[in-house]
Each structure stands twice: as structure tokens, then as C-alpha cells.
Amino acid sequence: MSEKKGFFRRVFSFGAAEDTSPAPAEMLPSETLLPTAEAPAVERPAPDVGATAGESAATVPALPVAADPAAAPVAPMDERASHADHTAAEHALAPGAEDLPEPAELPEPALVVADTPEWLDPDAPEPETDFSWLEADGPVEDVPERTVPVETASDGSPAPVLHEVPGEDSLPLPATLSGDAVAEAEDEPDFSFLDPEAPLPEEPADFSWLEAPVDDEPADEAGSPSDAVASVAAAGIAAATASAAPSSADAGWRLRQVAAPAPAAPAAPKPWLERLREGLARSSGQLSGQITALFTKRRLDEATLQEFEDVLIQADLGVETALRITDRLSEGRFGKEITGSEVRAILADEVEATLRPVAVPLELDLEKKPHVILVVGVNGTGKTTTIGKLAAKLTRGGLKVTLCAGDTFRAAAVEQLKIWGERTGSEVIAKAIGADAAGLAFEAYDAAVANGSDVLIIDTAGRLQNRTELMAELEKIVRVLQRREPDAPHTVLQTLDATTGQNALSQVEIFRNVAGVNGLVMTKLDGTARGGILVAIAAKYRLPVYFIGVGEGIDDLEPFKAREFAMAIAGQTA
Template sequence: MSEKKRGFLGRLFGGKSKPEDEAVPAAEGAAQEATSAEPQGEDPALDVEMEVRPVAAMNEPFQPFSMDVSPGVAPELSPMKPVLQPEDIPSTDIGSDDVEPLETETPEPPAEEPEAAETPAHETPAAETIAPEPARAPDPIVEPAPPAPAVEPVAEPAPAAEEPKLSWFQRLKAGLSRSSASLTEGISSIFTKRKLDASMLEELEDILIQADLGVDTAMAITDRLSDGRYNKEISPEEVRAILAEEVEKVLAPVARPLDLDTGKKPHVVLMVGVNGTGKTTTIGKLSQKLRSEGKSVMLAAGDTFRAAAVEQLKIWGERTGAEVIARATGADAAGLAYDAMKEAQAKGVDVLLVDTAGRLQNKAELMDELEKVIRVIKKHDPEAPHTVLLTLDATTGQNALNQVEIFGKVAGVNGLVMTKLDGTARGGILVAIAAKHALPVHFIGVGEGVADLEPFSAKDFASAIAGMA
């Protein structure tokens, strides 16, 4: 087979001519048969010159090589001269059938396919990413808009509407609502379309005693009802009116304001009581009232066993502009009282309010410590403390009677402050205390606010506990 019949691949790789019996693709076979009629002669322009070198020449520097692809023979590596150039490849040797489909089909379809494929590919994701964004945008904008105008206008008029309702009697009546409810409900259940008899009076007396009004007050009320009304019908309203009158009679002698204008400077007020009765809070409220009256006030944090009490009193001092004398937690309470007396006298303050640690009335060692505090105060002023206020928790009921007796003997209590009347249905204990001990009641508290501690009024208290308007 001549060099001219080898085809393009043979000339490209520079191999030897293939034997005639080798299998040739159908396309090339047809092309070879068509050219077999031509005269067999070697065309030097179409031949590729090969330079054969011995194996030893492989040690020379690397050069391009070609492969011998003769059948049955292992390919040999031989360096190839770079004589094959594109212009050396004749275009006439390859059939028109092989060239034309490659030129027409190869460039045109790829130019059309990327344009058609790329355009929808870019358009589709763009439409998908833009669509959800406007849908999510209005969600966060719509939610915060409505609550803002709804909250502000409601919060502003609320305090204005509550201010006219903050009268003392209304707060007192609301604070004593639980105590008055137990009394009025019991009275209404007894005196309903019935004539007054002994059994009704006994039932009423039990109700009054259960409300902690005391036996003496209960008997005085039943005696008043039976006088001229026995075996006659009586309405619940009439019973409540008599109840209010009798309670006022008992409380009127003890309803006295706290007098601090005694000419003593400073006027020493010692606050005593059991744990949780509100001594520190009462001192803070008194300080604010006295400061509003133009008096200079000093506070002594004598509850050295409770760090919270010291901090609480410091806060009250900052609010009211009162100086606070305090020591570290666990310090000697008597020593602190001594320093406070010295400072108050040196600065000429009007009122010195001394706080003390809460103590149970049945603990002898704690009561002895209280006596020590009083002795130290008297070293500076034999008449001090001028006022000893006992704070009583109305929720303790009958136990408050025992507290008044014990603290009266140890500390010389000469005034009472009743607190937490708004948290109990046994507010009548104040009536029993007044009837038994006749100690002045200076203040009563029906809440935690500063305005919820007011001077005691017998008439207001009696009307509120009886459920009168």
C-alpha cells in the first residue's frame, strides 16, 4: 500500500504503511477504493520524512516522538522532527464528504445552542429570586405599626383618671374591704326579716368576736341593739350604723397625731416591732412626711443584722434628702445608736429616726439587746427616746395584743402604727387593742405607697370597717 493510500492518520503519526488486509472503517474504505484507480506513484510533497535513531540516542535531550502503530509490533519511540506544519497538510487528500459536514455542522449549532440555552437559564432564576422578596418585606413592617399608637394613648389618660380617686377615705375603705365584708355579710345573714331575739344577739356577738373586735366591744354593740329594740324587726343597715358608732367611741380617745414639736432637738423616735411588721418602710414614709413639712431628718440604720434593711434605709435617705448613719452588717446596734445621737446633736437636726432589728417578743436575749440600745441613747439625753413607736401587723390578729404588752414593758412603747390592714379580714384587732391598752394610734397603713400611711382617724376607720359610705 503506497504512502498516498495511508490516509490522514497514518501521515499524522508518521507510522509505516498498514497491510492491505487490515480492517478499515467503512468510510475510509470507500475513500480508498475511489482513489485506487489513480496511478501509483510516490508524491514527495505528501511524504513525511522520518528520522530513525538508535536506542542509544534516547539519552539525548527530550524531543517530540511518534509512535509506530503497525499491527503486531510493539510501538517504538522515536524522535519526530517538527516538519509537520498545518500548511503541509493537503486539503485535497481528504474527501469532501469528510470535510463539509465538519465545517457546516460544527460552527453553526454551537453558536445557536448557547444563545437559546443561556437566555432562559438566566431569566428563570431571576424571576424566582425577585418574587419572594416583595412578599416578605411587608411582614415586619405591618406588625410593629399597630401596637405603637394603641399603647401610648391608653397609658396617658390612666393616671389622670386614677388621681381623683386617691382620697384617704377611699384608700382606707378599699384596704378594709376584707374586714368589712366579713362583718356585713354576717350581719345581713342574721338580720333578714326577723325579729330581734336572744339567739340573734348571740350570733352577732360571735361574728364580732371572730372579727377580732374584742369581747368588750362585741358586748357593747349587742347591748346597744337590745336596748329598746328587743322583739322588734331591725334591718342590716341599722345594725351596721350602730356598729360604726360603737367602734368610733372606742377609737376616738386613742386617735392622736404624732407630736414632734416638743422643744427637744433632736426629737428621737425609736421604731420597734417583730420581724416583718414594716418598721423600715414606716421610717422611710415618716421621713418623707417630715421633710415635706420642712423638718430636717436623720436616719439611723440600727437593723445591722439585715443588709437589706440598711440598703433600704439608704434609698429612703436619698429620696427624702435625709442623712443616713450606717455601719457594716453585723455591727453593734447600740454603738451605732450612740454615734447617731452624737451626729444628730452636733448637726442640730430636728428629728432622729432610729431603726432596730426585728425581734420576737418572747426572746429574752433579743429584748435585752433592745434595752441596751435605749440605755446608750439615754447617755446623750436622759429623756430620749422621746417617742417609741411599735409597728403592728394587722394580719397577726390576737398575737398583736401580746406584742403591745411585752414591748410596752421593755421599751416603754407610747405610740402605735398599724400596718397591712389591706391584707387581712381581721382589721378589728385595732379596736380590741385600743379598748385594752388605750395607747395612742398615730398612723395606719393600707398599702406600700407613701400615700398609704396616714394619720389615724377614728371616724373614718369606724365607717370603713362597718361598710358605711
């Protein structure tokens, strides 16, 4: 806390002491997020998942088969059994099976009979052949069997019959499908799920994974031995366990005493820095490899510098930063040999220099109560999740938070925010789907004042029909909030998905113009991230980057640190 010009200000830096984790984000329709004239010339589209899926669907019409049989889903036992029978039937009925070559004749094994057992004695009495005594209550109903006709071998002896199986036509159909339905399903395979235009499934959404911490202890099956031992031990009657164990010298058997396996220790989550490095590993590995290839046993000349500049631009770092790095590299080194690690060190330094001015903590001015944070961004970039994580940080810091479910476009987003509200002890102001988001924000502001909240965080929809609609809604939210508080929203946070790449630049351009974005959060840096774009954004817009998302968990929001990020981009660990 610090006094500033008579204002009571609280600065949240969320230091390390406290913070010790369907598809790719759907972008706005391309016409809504067209790069502007200011966007750099080098534009590489984000991977088009829909197109890829469509292509593979076109080329692979049949059901997918796991390359690794071990990885293939295991069929239920009865299914497997019927499949085995079916296979056996195919063997039995396989045309040409009788054409198989005769096995080579094996020499007659010498028969050594030490003492002829009674049952081999040709003079022994005939065994009993009347088994009528086996019939309990009359004759057993005949089970109709379809047998494979016994083939006769060329020498007149019956050929061996492999199996007697029900005919293929009598194999049971899955209980849920009638014969017609099966035929229909086979005639018209349903690939509608591959349709990139199809609306996303909205309901029912399962957010149970957001619920309170999962019990790490593996649940023992009721009545399992370890369960019993545990309960007995708990009751302090260990002796009873030994005497109760089925063991008998008289019976000649006993249960083997197996030490109960130690419960598996819950896997500790990886430190966030490790997740960040792993997330950026693909792009940093690529960059690092190109640096090695470019600078091994080669003098620094104009051509090498030009190639290196291209490599940096391809890594999304932006033209401005790429030029700065190559300029710095050539200083005093032109015409000399330079190692890959020297280049990587310079890269890390220059990226850090670009990022340092934007790596600032989120500052909350509690003179304005509630401090209003409007969270905007393309749908799927992590707005709602970031709100939940941020609410957790603030409430742990002793602040009272109200959440506004302003994404009235998507029912699941409202439910998701309610769960975050429960988890963080924050009141959630929500309305039915389709409600006016601006009206809701207005009511939420009043509710936050009434309940004495320090901070009001407003979620917004990212997916609107077109850019005009998006602008109109966000502008209206800002306008109605300003009727209550002229400086609201005090912070406008935009979430950017780190897996997006170049498109993030145009997203910032649009949301900055529409909603007055004054801070960024880059999410999903734990995935296969392309973090270079953040450097380009920092160089171009100089907007503060408050946090990075390194997982879906409540604690997976980290303050943005320029040095660590730069090192991860350059693939350096120390």
C-alpha cells in the same frame, strides 16, 4: 405651733390638706411571741402560709399548670416552635393513628372548567425539570434528614405523611443544661424553697422600686414612626414628614396613615380612704353578710344577741367591744325587729367611740432636740417603710431628720433605709451588718445633735433569735440613749401589720413591756386587712394610733381617723 408651760412645742397633725397608696410578714418564732395570760381566750392563728405551701407541694408534685391557658406564661417563639414540631411528631408517630376511621366519602364535586388553562392542557409541552441552574457554587451539602417511614395503605397507595421531623432524641436540650444535669434535675425535684425553716434570702435585695419617681411616659422604641414624627414636629418641619413618607402612586402602595395613639394618662392613685375600704372589704363584707343573715325578719332576743356577739369576736373586735355593742343594741330594742342597717350604724358608732380616744396626732416636742423616735415591731411589719414615709412628712414640714439604720441584722434593711434617706434628704447613720445596734444609736444621737436635726428616727431589728435577745438589744438601745438624753426615746412607735389578726395583741403586749411602746402605726391596711384587731388593741391598751399605712409609696401614710376607720370596718360608706 403653740406655747405650753414655757416649752416650745410643735404639734404635727398631718392633715388631709397635705395628704391626699413574699410573702406575709414573718412573725417572731412562736416561742418568742407567745400570748400572755392577759391575752384574750379567743385566739385564731394567722394563716400558716408555709404549711399550705407544703401541703400543696405534697399533693401536686408536678409543675404547676395555669388553670386558664391564657394566663399561662408564654414560651419564647423558638420553644413554642419546637413544641409544635414535637406535637406534630407525636401525631405522626401516634400508635393507632392508622386505625382512625375512614372519613365518610364525599360526593365528587362537579368539575366545571370554563376555559382550560394552559397548564392543565394535556397537550402542553413538559415543564422544565432541570433545576441545576439554581445551584450557586456547586452542590449544597446534604442535610441529614430523619424521615418518618412512609406507610402503605391497604389499597397499596402510600399513606399521607404528616410531617418530617427530627427524632425526639435529637430535639435540642436547653443550652444551659447538659443531658446529665437534666436527668439529675428530673430525678431530684428541688422543693427547698417551700421549707418554712429555710432562712429568708437576704441578698441581693433590689430596692430599685424605691428610686425616684418613675417616668410615666411610655418609652417609644427608637426609630419608631411616632418617635420620628415627634422629633420632626419638634424641629418644626412637619412638611418633611409628608414628603419623607414612603408613598407612591406609581408603585401602587403606600403606608396607611394611622393617628398616633394618645399616650395613656398615668393612672391616678386611688384615694387612701378607698384603699382602706378595699383593704377592709373582705372582713367588713363578711361581717355585713352575717349581720344581714342574723337580723333579717327576726326579733331581737337573747339567742340573736349571743350569736351577734360571737360574730363580733370572730371579727377580732375583742370581747369588751363586742359586749358594749350588744348592750347598746339591746337598749330599748329587745323583743323588737331591727334591720341590718340599724345594726351596722350602731356598730360603726361603737367602734368609733372605742377608737376616738386613741386617734391623736403624733406630737413632737422640739424643746428636746433631736426628738428621738424609736421604731420597733416584728420583722416585716413595715418599720423601715414607715420610717421612710414619716421622714418624708417631717422633712416636707420643714424639719431636719436623721435616720439611724439600727436593724443591723439585715443588710437589705440598711440599704432600704439609705434609699429612704436619699429620697427624703435625711442623713443616714449606718454601720456594717452585725454591728452593735445600741452603739450605733448612740453615735446616731451625737450625729443628729451635730447636724442640728430636729428629729432622729431609729430603725430596729424585729427578728432576733429569741425574746430575751430582743429585750436585751432594745433595752440596751434605750439605756445608751438615756446617757445622752434622760427622756430619750421620746416616742416609741410600734408597727403592726393589719393582715396579722389576733397575734397583733400579743405583739403589743411584748413590745410595750420591752421597749415602752407609746404609740402605734397599723400598716398594710390596703391589703387584705383584718382591721378589727386595732379596735381590740385600742380597748385593751389605749395606746395612741398615730398613722395607718395604706400602701408602699412615700405618701401612703395617713393620720389615723376613728370615724373613717369605724365606717370601713362596718362596711359603711357615708
